[in-house]
Amino acid sequence: MSNVESKQFLCNLVLRTVFHLIYFVGDLCVALWGCYILLVINEEHLKIPQIRNLRDLALTFFTNWNFSFQIVFLSLSLTHDVLEWTSHHNSNLGVKIRYWRDVIFCGAVVPFTLFVSTMFWSVYAIDREYVFPEVYDLVVPWWFNHCVHTNIAVVLLIETLLQPRRSPTDVKCENVIFWSIGLGYAVVYYTIYFSTNIWLYQIFGIMTWWQVCLYQSFIWLATYVFYIIQFPINRLVHGAEKSRDEKPQFEDVKKEMSETNGKVETNAILETNGKLETNGKVITDLKTPPFSTKSWSTKFRSLRSQFETSRL
Numbered sequence: 001m002s003n004v005e006s007k008q009f010l011c012n013l014v015l016r017t018v019f020h021l022i023y024f025v026g027d028l029c030v031a032l033w034g035c036y037i038l039l040v041i042n043e044e045h046l047k048i049p050q051i052r053n054l055r056d057l058a059l060t061f062f063t064n065w066n067f068s069f070q071i072v073f074l075s076l077s078l079t080h081d082v083l084e085w086t087s088h089h090n091s092n093l094g095v096k097i098r099y100w101r102d103v104i105f106c107g108a109v110v111p112f113t114l115f116v117s118t119m120f121w122s123v124y125a126i127d128r129e130y131v132f133p134e135v136y137d138l139v140v141p142w143w144f145n146h147c148v149h150t151n152i153a154v155v156l157l158i159e160t161l162l163q164p165r166r167s168p169t170d171v172k173c174e175n176v177i178f179w180s181i182g183l184g185y186a187v188v189y190y191t192i193y194f195s196t197n198i199w200l201y202q203i204f205g206i207m208t209w210w211q212v213c214l215y216q217s218f219i220w221l222a223t224y225v226f227y228i229i230q231f232p233i234n235r236l237v238h239g240a241e242k243s244r245d246e247k248p249q250f251e252d253v254k255k256e257m258s259e260t261n262g263k264v265e266t267n268a269i270l271e272t273n274g275k276l277e278t279n280g281k282v283i284t285d286l287k288t289p290p291f292s293t294k295s296w297s298t299k300f301r302s303l304r305s306q307f308e309t310s311r312l
Contacts, residue, residue, distance in 0.1 A: 016162050017081040023155055024074040030147045031071065034064070041139055050133045053198060054140075060188055061200060063148050065181070066116045069108045070152060076101035077159075099169060106165060107174030108181055110156060111227040115219070117153040123203055130203035160230075164238035167231055178227055182220060 038055050045051045058064065080097045083089040089098065123131045132145065168174055189200060199205045204212055 012162060013081065013084055016077070017085070019158055019162065020074055020078040020081055024071070024078050026147075027067065027071050027074060030144065031067065033144060034058075034148075037139055037144070045139060048135050048138075050135050051139060053200075054136065057192065057198075057200060060192060062112075062185055062189075063116055063120070065185065066109075066112045066152065067148050069104065069112060070155060073101065073104050073109045074155075076104065102165060102169040103173045103177060105159070106168055106230065107177035107227070110230045111178060111223045112181065113152045113156055114226040115223040117149060119219070119222075120149045123201075130206075131201055133202075160234055160237060164234060165231070166235045166238060166240070174227070178224070182223065186216070 038058055041051060041055050046055070076097055080089060080094065080101055083091070083094045083097065088094055120131055128134065136145075193199055193204075204215070207215060
C-alpha cells in the first residue's frame, strides 16, 4: 500500500470511527429518553386513548424496531473500528463481526430505515393523525420525532459515503433477515388488531380490507426495492470496479503457496467454482462466509498447516 493509499485509509478510518461513536452514543441517549417518556406519562395523559396506546404498545411500533436495528449495527461497526485500530480486524472475531455488521446493514438497516423514513413523512404530509396524532406532542418532543424518523436516514447517507458495499455480502442471509423481520412484524401487527381491534397506525383504519391487502403488498414491494437498489447506488458512489483486496484472484493464493519452501506444489491445487481442491478432495470453499471475506494472506495462513502436513 502506497503512502497516499495509507493516508486515505487512515482518514477514512478516523471518519468512520468518529461517525459510529457519535451516532451510537446519540442513539443510546435517544433510546433512554424514549424510556423516560413512557415513565413520565401521568394519569391525566392516560385519559387520552392514543397516549394510552402509545405507552402500552410502545414495543410494537415498527419505528422502535427499526431504531433497535440501527443501534445493533452501530455497535458492531464501532467494535470493528476498534479492532481495525488494534490491527485485529482480520482475526476470527473481526471477520465474524464484519460479516454480521454488513448483512444486518444490507438486509435490515437500509431497507427498513428507508421504509420508515419515506412512508412516515409521506403520510404525515397528508394527515399526521394517521401516523403521529397531534396529542403525541403532549409527551413526545419534536426533536425526538426527528431522531427516530429523520436522522435515521442520515446514518444511511454517511455510511454509504464512507463504506463501499457494491454487492451483497451474503444474499441468502440478507434475504432471510429481511423477510423474517417483515413477516414477523406482520404477524405482530395483525395479531394486535384482531385481539384488541386497534390499528397501530390509523391509516389502516380508513381502508377496506382489500385496500389494506393492496397497501400491505405495496409496502413489502417498496421495501424490497430499497434493499435491491442500495448496491447500484453504492457502485455509483464508489465505482463499479472492485479493488484488488475486495476481489482477490486465485493466482494470488497460488503465488503465496509457491513461496512456502517448496512444500506445496501449486499445480496440484485446482479451483472449481470458488473451491480449492487437491486430488479430488475439497480443501475449502472460498465463497463460503465468513471465509470469503478474509484477505488472501489471512486465508492462506489459516490453511498453511494443512498444506505443509500433507503430500500433494
